[in-house]
Amino acid sequence: MKILIVDDEKAIRNSIKDILEMEDYSVETAENGVEAVAKASKEKFDAIICDIKMPEMDGIEVLDRLVADGIESPVIMLSGHGDLETAVTCIKKGAFDFISKPPDINRILITIKNATDKANLVTQTRILKKKVYGQDIIGSAEAVGHLKDMIAKVAPTSASVLITGPNGSGKELVAQNLYQMSNRSMGPYVEVNCAAIPPELIDSELFGHKKGSFTSAIRDHKGKFEQADGGTIFLDEIGDMSLAAQAKVLRVLQEKKLTPVGGDKEISVDVRVIAATNKNLREEIEKGNFREDLYHRLSVIVIKVPSLEERREDIPELISHFAERIASDSGEPVRSFSPEAVKLLKEKNWPGNIRELRNVVHRLIILGGDPVSAADVRDNVDIN
Ligand SMILES: Nc1ncnc2c1ncn2[C@@H]1O[C@H](COP(=O)(O)OP(=O)(O)OP(=O)(O)O)[C@@H](O)[C@H]1O
Ligand SMILES: [Mg+2]
Incomplete structure (x- = not known):
């Protein structure tokens, strides 16, 4: 574990350094803000301890620079007499915590431990999310090229997206x-399969409910939209959503507000909506099953996923890809397929x-x- 200590007073730098080195941390020091920012952008520290009051560049400015440069090391501020208020400002700006001077040994060690634990969790979460949600779209057919271009263009915006395409x-x-490619990728990703939720429960699933609002509502329940606050919600099979729920989704899209079932207070949420369906929503509108206004809201951006028939040339590549995936899941050697x-x-x-x-x-x-x-294929697959 590597820690950077930033303080203009040599005595403080050295005393914290001694404490941390006794606990087997490796420590670097910087005697001013400029040196600190330079060191932090050159190598990755597991935590940075930074004095608030320093001549020239003060602690707030150091923090601002680190945040602006996208440096993710947790920053712990050292606050002297009288700058408690500044310490609070620093927390609002993204500092992990603050320690008052003169620093207490145990407090330093505990805060560093908390900060590095949290940093580890953030990294772990990122790796896991990448594993779960970051699978590549395989294929080089023209239709797939279009699809990938579209994703790259639309992902970084906050626009709602409707994804259509066959089973x-x-x-x-x-x-x-x-x-994964959006700038909300550090926020939550909540998937809801609208077809799998009974119509009478979809309201409370999506928007939450207050205790006592119906017989089985024994406690307050946070809905999927609230869970996705600051992130993205994926409404799969949106064509199966009840009209009542559609009205509420429309309201979230228009006003960024929702009201839980049985609640009287509005809740503001900031959620990006991605929806998918294999139904023809225009037909559903004709039949009175889907709200036209919601359709227009959602269909500002429509991504149409091609059927496999429209991209047959990708089949060999997809076969190899799945053969590799299956092999790596089972730990067996990759099997080949004859031409x-x-x-x-x-x-x-x-x-x-x-x-x-x-x-x-x-x-x-x-x-x-x-x-x-080929014989294996004929024996085991219905090749129509
Ligand atoms: N281009 C691709 N490259 C690699 N794997 C793919 C690709 N497209 C789909 N898959 C895989 O095929 C399977 C089906 O894809 P997915 O569940 O996304 O389809 P869907 O359109 O949502 O299906 P449904 O209509 O049944 O909801 C998944 O295992 C997915 O990872
Ligand atoms: Mg699906």
């Missing part, structure tokens, strides 16, 4: 990529699109030979 074509994957087997799969119809292809590759790896042959 298993990769709508959820597109939503996850939008989230004839690939050809048969390339010509087959794929009503279930990429999900179906993935399942077929899995089946052939279990049941077929090495390499998987």
Whole structure:
């Protein structure tokens, strides 16, 4: 663990340095703000302890620079007599905590431990999110190129997005990529499958409820929109959402406000909405199942995910990709597919699109030979 201590007083720098070195931290020091910012942008510190009152560049300015430069090391401020208020300002600006001077040994050690624990959690979360939500979109067909361009353009904006496309074509994957590439990627990502929630519960699932608002509401419940505050909500199968819930979603989009079931207070939320459906929403509007105004709100940006038929040339690449993924999940060597087997799969119809292809590759790896042959395909796959 590496810590940077910034203070213009040599005695303070050295006493904190001694304490930390006794606990096996490796310590660097800086005697002014300029030196501190330079050191922090050159190497990564697990925490930075920074005095507030310093000649020339003071602690607040150091903090501002670090935040502006995107340096993520937690910063602990050292506040002397009379600058408690400044210390509070620093916390608002993103400092992790503050310690009053003269610094107490235990307080320093505990605060550093808390700061580095938190920094570790943030890193872990980022790695995990990348693993779960950061899967690449495989394919080089023209239609996929368009899709990726569209995602790159739309992701960094806060615009709501409607993703359409047939079953298993990769709508959820597109939503996850939008989230990963957005500037809300450090915020929450909440997925809701609207088709899986009974209509009478969808209101309370999405918008929360107050204790006692219906028989089984034994305590306050935070809805998915509130959980997604500051981040992104993915409303999957939005075509299956009740009209009542649609009205509330529209209100969140227009006014950034919602009211929980049984509540009388409005709650403000800042949520980016990504929705997906394999239904034809225009037809649903005709039938009176979908609100036209919500459709217009959502469809400012529509991303249409191509069917596998529109991108057949990607089938060989997708087969290798799934064969590799399956091998790495099971720890077995990667299985190959004979050119004839690939050809048969390339010509087959794929009503279930990429999900179906993935399942077929899995089946052939279990049941077929090495390499998987054309005969294996004929025996185990309905090649219509
Ligand atoms: N371009 C792609 N590259 C790699 N994997 C893909 C790609 N598109 C889809 N997949 C994989 O195919 C499977 C189905 O994709 P996904 O769940 O995103 O489809 P969907 O359109 O949401 O399906 P449904 O209509 O059933 O909700 C997932 O395992 C996904 O990771
Ligand atoms: Mg889906």
